[in-house]
Amino acid sequence: QKEVEQDPGPLSVPEGAIVSLNCTYSNSAFQYFMWYRQYSRKGPELLMYTYSSGNKEDGRFTAQVDKSSKYISLFIRDSQPSDSATYLCAMDKLTFGTGTQLKVEL
């Protein structure tokens, strides 16, 4: 079993939709949780960085961490075509998920 599981998608949504991206993990020792956005053939860009459980909001993005369920989520409100990218979750110990490919269509 991988330490971090992430549905690879692709996930296709209409413009303006609320997007939910998720990761599950197996190591209960993880305390730091990150979300990165990666455009095709580019390096990952840090979107959100959270510590322990709870919610964090930044503009149209909300990150949620549920340590009891070992489950983290990234919500994107009012999705735009420019949000089309691969979204990677990451945990401490520098462990990444495989990424979910998101396509926001006009």
Place this chain on the structure above:
Amino acid sequence: DAGVTQSPTHLIKTRGQHVTLRCSPISGHKSVSWYQQVLGQGPQFIFQYYEKEERGRGNFPDRFSARQFPNYSSELNVNALLLGDSALYLCASSARQGTYEQYFGPGTRLTVT
């Protein structure tokens, strides 16, 4: 401010050859990490350097080595290249050791033929 820079952008090598990839961190950042990202996968941690010392190593063979220079730039070296080494090699910098708030460069795409 300039972000993380990496060179070269693309590289094609033959099996058995050696390659050196270079990275310059964000100004003021003292920690550099290297990752390998195979197409369709998330980045896999290779090395972390902080203040010119190796602070972490992932599960990669000894053919992979790295170093960090006094100006905090870094090199990743891979010897005896295999076809399976074809990947995007990413460098990430952070302000200090122990933080997971990292900023990635654009990567070097290595193709081994």
